[in-house]
Amino acid sequence: xxxxxxxxxxxxxxxxxxxxxxxxxxxxxxxxxxxxxxxxxxxxxxxxxxxxxxxxxxxxxxxxxxxxxxxxxxxxxxxxxxxxxxxxxxxxxxxxxxxxxxxxxxxxxxxxxxxxxxxxxxxxxxxxxxxxxxxxxxxxxxxxxxxxxxxxxxxxxxxxxxxxxxxxxxxxxxxxxxxxxxxxxxxxxxxxxxxxxxxxxxxxxxxxxxxxxxxxxxxxxxxxxxxxxxxxxxxxxxxxxxxxxxxxxxxxxxxxxxxxxxxxxxxxxxxxxxxxxxxxxxxxxxxxxxxxxxxxxxxxxxxxxxxxxxxxxxxxxxxxxxxxxxxxxxxxxxxxxxxxxxxxxxxxxxxxxxxxxxxxxxxxxxxxxxxxxxxxxxxxxxxxxxxxxxxxxxxxxxxxxxxxxxxxxxxxxxxxxxxxxxxxxxxxxxxxxxxxxxxxxxxxxxx
Numbered sequence: 067x068x069x070x071x072x073x074x075x076x077x078x079x080x081x082x083x084x085x086x087x088x089x090x091x092x093x094x095x096x097x098x099x100x101x102x103x104x105x106x107x108x109x110x111x112x113x114x115x116x117x118x119x120x121x122x123x124x125x126x127x128x129x130x131x132x133x134x135x136x137x138x139x140x141x142x143x144x145x146x147x148x149x150x151x152x153x154x155x156x157x158x159x160x161x162x163x164x165x166x167x168x169x170x171x172x173x174x175x176x177x178x179x180x181x182x183x184x185x186x187x188x189x190x191x192x193x194x195x196x197x198x199x200x201x202x203x204x205x206x207x208x209x210x211x212x213x214x215x216x217x218x219x220x221x222x223x224x225x226x227x228x229x230x231x232x233x234x235x236x237x238x239x240x241x242x243x244x245x246x247x248x249x250x251x252x253x254x255x256x257x258x259x260x261x262x263x264x265x266x267x268x269x270x271x272x273x274x275x276x277x278x279x280x281x282x283x284x285x286x287x288x289x290x291x292x293x294x295x296x297x298x299x300x301x302x303x304x305x306x307x308x309x310x311x312x313x314x315x316x317x318x319x320x321x322x323x324x325x326x327x328x329x330x331x332x333x334x335x336x337x338x339x340x341x342x343x344x345x346x347x348x349x350x351x352x353x354x355x356x357x358x359x360x361x362x363x364x365x366x367x368x369x370x371x372x373x374x375x376x377x378x379x380x381x382x383x384x385x386x387x388x389x390x391x392x393x394x395x396x397x398x399x400x401x402x403x404x405x406x407x408x409x410x411x412x413x414x415x416x417x418x419x420x421x422x423x424x425x426x427x428x429x430x431x432x433x434x435x436x437x438x439x440x441x442x443x444x445x446x447x448x449x450x451x452x453x454x455x456x457x458x459x460x461x462x463x464x465x466x467x468x469x470x471x472x473x474x475x476x477x478x479x480x481x482x483x484x485x486x487x488x489x490x491x492x493x494x495x496x497x498x499x500x501x502x503x504x505x506x507x508x509x510x511x512x513x
Contacts, residue, residue, distance in 0.1 A: 126363065303364055
């Protein structure tokens with residue numbers, strides 16, 4: 067579903083379209099959403115003051131707390147009776163974040179997901195094994211509708227039941243899978259445990275998202291499943307998955323944002339000031355076409371950078387780097403800011419370890435302690451000649467003790483914090499069962 071007339075618009079035409087849609091959207095929410103009317107009035111800002119997309123910085127930010135305070139339907143721009151579907155976040159802290167869609171919004175949702183799947187290698191007639199969770203989470207139904215719009219056959223397997231997933235992949239022979247990157251790793255391990263080689267698996271493409279991941283994870287999925295994996299990006303507050311996707315023929319860690327529907331900015335995490343292209347900051351997104359609950363300048367909390375240089379495919383839409391972490395995922399350990407993805411990126415440079423780990427934070431008295439539970443790579447483990455790893459054989463074996471010290475030193479040198487490294491046997495670190503994988507266990511909060 068590559069749409070040259072939209073995806074390759076000359077930049078000046080794209081900005082003219084964005085300007086027209088932004089003007090309409092600001093006037094629309096001012097009239098229909100009391101929250102935005104109040105926000106603009108407090109700034110003395112009339113909708114008519116927004117004349118082009120270049121004026122977007124005049125608008126206030128919208129934050130997740132605003133959605134929580136408006137729970138459940140306070141930010142809807144249409145009567146509840148005109149809402150065709152409601153989705154919600156997991157609500158891990160307090161009540162969930164609720165979002166709504168009109169029938170027109172659902173058509174846009176399907177369109178941008180179809181566009182993303184096409185960029186990822188999907189074509190009409192292919193089969194999609196959809197292992198995203200169905201329900202209030204936007205992933206399952208979002209990918210489902212987009213795949214159908216593209217003309218694909220959908221297997222709505224949802225998450226979990228790994229044995230059944232493996233069986234159906236072997237029996238149905240889908241060409242594409244959609245799931246979290248951590249669950250793709252789980253499936254790759256399940257195939258390997260059954261003696262099924264990557265070239266024996268029918269899958270050719272993997273569409274991975276819903277959690278930050280690294281090039282090391284990409285390699286492990288590509289090699290384990292015999293696929294070319296791409297990153298799909300989205301968030302329920304804006305629409306769901308399908309805000310952006312990598313092109314399968316590029317895979318440079320840069321995803322095209324479908325700018326005719328979502329306008330991207332990157333701003334300084336502290337000041338909110340716009341940052342130049344290539345500078346890491348917080349991604350801010352504005353709905354240009356959504357009508358049930360359009361958000362202006364939504365502060366995603368995701369850390370990335372943008373480039374508006376046209377990509378090799380000829381698309382002119384902005385590209386964003388893979389998410390480097392979230393401002394609300396940042397860990398403060400003994401005064402040092404630590405992002406889990408920082409740790410993961412460093413681990414990919416050490417071939418003796420696998421991309422399976424968990425960070426455990428605890429507190430001894432007034433001092434924070436950080437432990438990294440880390441699996442060793444299968445080939446390295448086989449060469450050790452031991453049935454399983456324990457503290458005793460790690461201490462006794464120079465190969466293991468040296469590896470542990472090397473990991474700790476690398477983290478200390480690059481992140482600036484001392485960490486206790488616990489080496490684990492392959493297959494013993496926590497695995498995804500279909501949902502987002504919990505990489506951090508913060509026991510300090512239990513004290």
